[in-house]
Amino acid sequence: MSLRLSSLLLLLCLFSTAKFSTAQTYGRNGMVVSTSSVASETGRDILKKGGNAVDGAVATAFALAVTHPSAGNIGGGGFLVYMDANGEATTFDFREKAPLKATNDMFLDENGDLIENSNHFSAKAIGVPGTVAGLYKAHSKYGKLPWKEVVQPAIDLATNGFIMNWSLYNAAKYFESKPTEYPMMQDFFNNHSNAIVEPGGVWRQPELGKTLSIIRDKGHNGFYKGEVAKKLAAFMKENGGIITEKDLAKYEAIERKPVVGTYKDYQICAMPPPSSGGVTLISMMNMMEQVNFDTLEFNSTPYVHFVAESMRRAYANRAKHLGDPDFNPDMPIDFLLDKALAKELVADIDMTKATKSDSSNFGQMPEGDNTTHLSVMDKDGNAVSLTYTLEYAYGSGMVDKELGFIFNNEMGDFNPKPGVTTSTGQIGTKPNLIEPEKRMLSSMTPVIVAKDGKPYLVIGSPGGRTIINTVFQTVLNVLEFEMEIDNAIEAMKIHHQWLPDRIMYEELLMSPDTREALKSMGHDLRGISRLGQLMGIIYEDGIFKGASDSSSGEGAAVGY
Ligand code: DON
Numbered sequence: 039m040s041l042r043l044s045s046l047l048l049l050l051c052l053f054s055t056a057k058f059s060t061a062q063t064y065g066r067n068g069m070v071v072s073t074s075s076v077a078s079e080t081g082r083d084i085l086k087k088g089g090n091a092v093d094g095a096v097a098t099a100f101a102l103a104v105t106h107p108s109a110g111n112i113g114g115g116g117f118l119v120y121m122d123a124n125g126e127a128t129t130f131d132f133r134e135k136a137p138l139k140a141t142n143d144m145f146l147d148e149n150g151d152l153i154e155n156s157n158h159f160s161a162k163a164i165g166v167p168g169t170v171a172g173l174y175k176a177h178s179k180y181g182k183l184p185w186k187e188v189v190q191p192a193i194d195l196a197t198n199g200f201i202m203n204w205s206l207y208n209a210a211k212y213f214e215s216k217p218t219e220y221p222m223m224q225d226f227f228n229n230h231s232n233a234i235v236e237p238g239g240v241w242r243q244p245e246l247g248k249t250l251s252i253i254r255d256k257g258h259n260g261f262y263k264g265e266v267a268k269k270l271a272a273f274m275k276e277n278g279g280i281i282t283e284k285d286l287a288k289y290e291a292i293e294r295k296p297v298v299g300t301y302k303d304y305q306i307c308a309m310p311p312p313s314s315g316g317v318t319l320i321s322m323m324n325m326m327e328q329v330n331f332d333t334l335e336f337n338s339t340p341y342v343h344f345v346a347e348s349m350r351r352a353y354a355n356r357a358k359h360l361g362d363p364d365f366n367p368d369m370p371i372d373f374l375l376d377k378a379l380a381k382e383l384v385a386d387i388d389m390t391k392a393t394k395s396d397s398s399n400f401g402q403m404p405e406g407d408n409t410t411h412l413s414v415m416d417k418d419g420n421a422v423s424l425t426y427t428l429e430y431a432y433g434s435g436m437v438d439k440e441l442g443f444i445f446n447n448e449m450g451d452f453n454p455k456p457g458v459t460t461s462t463g464q465i466g467t468k469p470n471l472i473e474p475e476k477r478m479l480s481s482m483t484p485v486i487v488a489k490d491g492k493p494y495l496v497i498g499s500p501g502g503r504t505i506i507n508t509v510f511q512t513v514l515n516v517l518e519f520e521m522e523i524d525n526a527i528e529a530m531k532i533h534h535q536w537l538p539d540r541i542m543y544e545e546l547l548m549s550p551d552t553r554e555a556l557k558s559m560g561h562d563l564r565g566i567s568r569l570g571q572l573m574g575i576i577y578e579d580g581i582f583k584g585a586s587d588s589s590s591g592e593g594a595a596v597g598y
Pocket residue numbers: 405406407408409410427428429430448451479480481482500501502503505
């Protein structure tokens with residue numbers, strides 16, 4: 039990982055992991071949970087006006103693009119899972135696409151080596167943004183209030199401003215200390231003056247407000263055609279990017295069937311590829327169904343071992359098989375979701391020692407870890423689970439002054455080097471090689487679980503490659519261990535992604551004895567402060583219970 043990226047991530051961690059308790063909040067009429075209290079309140083107000091879960095989610099997502107610009111966005115992409123009150127589910131894929139001029143060796147030098155940072159910190163790292171298309175499409179099909187009404191609150195927040203908080207301020211200071219690396223971020227946080235807006239002051243983004251007004255008035259076309267598209271394409275040309283007006287005109291969000299699995303009596307609806315999240319999560323839940331948890335105590339050494347071994351197997355299949363379905367029509371999704379496969383995989387686990395991940399065939403790419411998730415339910419019991427991202431925190435760090443929003447660096451989620459795979463961090467398998475108009479494979483895992491045929495649990499998280507495991511363990515905590523949503527979110531989590539072959543664990547939450555026992559079984563362990571930043575809702579007996587992960591300093595579950 040480059041120095042500048044690792045210090046940015048460290049900085050974001052330092053200022054976002056303040057507390058270690060999340061009280062759940064309650065509501066009778068609806069609930070919005072996001073990583074920004076201002077954005078959650080925006081969504082709640084839309085619900086109060088008679089909006090449904092889709093209206094609330096769209097309003098919250100646009101608000102996050104203003105109040106949480108490290109990941110909230112209109113310059114990135116993501117996924118939305120929708121389940122209506124009767125358990126009918128669908129999904130919207132608004133993942134970024136490779137531009138028409140992209141090639142599978144575009145980040146390699148003449149020797150065929152990856153040009154350092156090129157797939158994350160250059161205008162070529164920017165994928166064709168999908169967020170506006172996705173929000174517009176989901177709203178056109180399932181929203182209730184007029185589009186203009188759900189976009190307007192974000193315009194007000196951008197134009198009139200909102201109170202600068204410490205996490206934004208600290209990010210601004212970081213960028214200020216790196217003028218060479220981030221020239222375009224230098225006056226992002228300063229209201230056109232010479233100084234960053236102080237915490238407690240009002241931070242305004244009038245250019246973003248103007249772009250959002252065009253989107254309010256013209257919908258999808260407001261972003262993908264006309265004035266905004268022209269400016270965006272001109273910015274790319276000027277900065278060495280390859281996105282053109284044609285790329286924007288061709289972009290469409292796609293409504294896709296969810297991947298569906300079961301865990302005991304529950305039904306799990308999740309995102310299909312190009313997210314790897316749904317397939318991988320369901321395959322791990324299938325493995326969990328094979329064991330008797332009466333004899334496998336939560337957080338015990340055998341529990342951690344079994345969960346880690348299941349992760350190892352599911353992530354190996356993820357790396358081997360998954361990519362954009364429009365370019366990989368023959369992915370073996372049914373095979374991966376089959377309970378018979380889970381049985382076989384579990385039978386292969388030795389409960390006395392760690393398996394070794396075989397790196398001879400393929401490896402894993404590192405992924406960024408800044409994304410954001412929101413969960414919304416309305417008074418009728420409809421639910422939305424939405425995760426979207428710029429890839430790294432503040433994406434490419436590139437922003438067009440006139441448009442006022444930050445561009446993603448999602449091209450870094452493709453496998454950059456065809457055919458070359460190493461155990462230290464590169465993967466070269468075919469399903470996720472760069473091709474024009476292909477969507478890069480994602481780990482984002484927005485999920486809705488139904489109980490008795492109705493939405494019961496809405497959950498998701500940021501965290502790059504760790505997302506799938508973080509969401510998976512939270513779902514297991516609720517469905518198997520019957521934890522309340524706040525406890526399920528805060529409980530100890532681990533991450534194993536097959537390669538590198540090691541268990542990451544939340545270091546304040548795993549006992550030294552367990553660590554030693556796992557090591558003696560042959561596991562390599564690496565402690566980290568926290569995994570994920572979960573935003574969840576449980577709905578039962580007519581009550582909404584929401585919780586925002588304590589790792590989100592500014593997050594809030596807002597019910598009414
Ligand atoms: O789509 C993905 O899997 C990654 N680009 C997500 C990056 C991410 O989660 C960063 N989050 N904290």
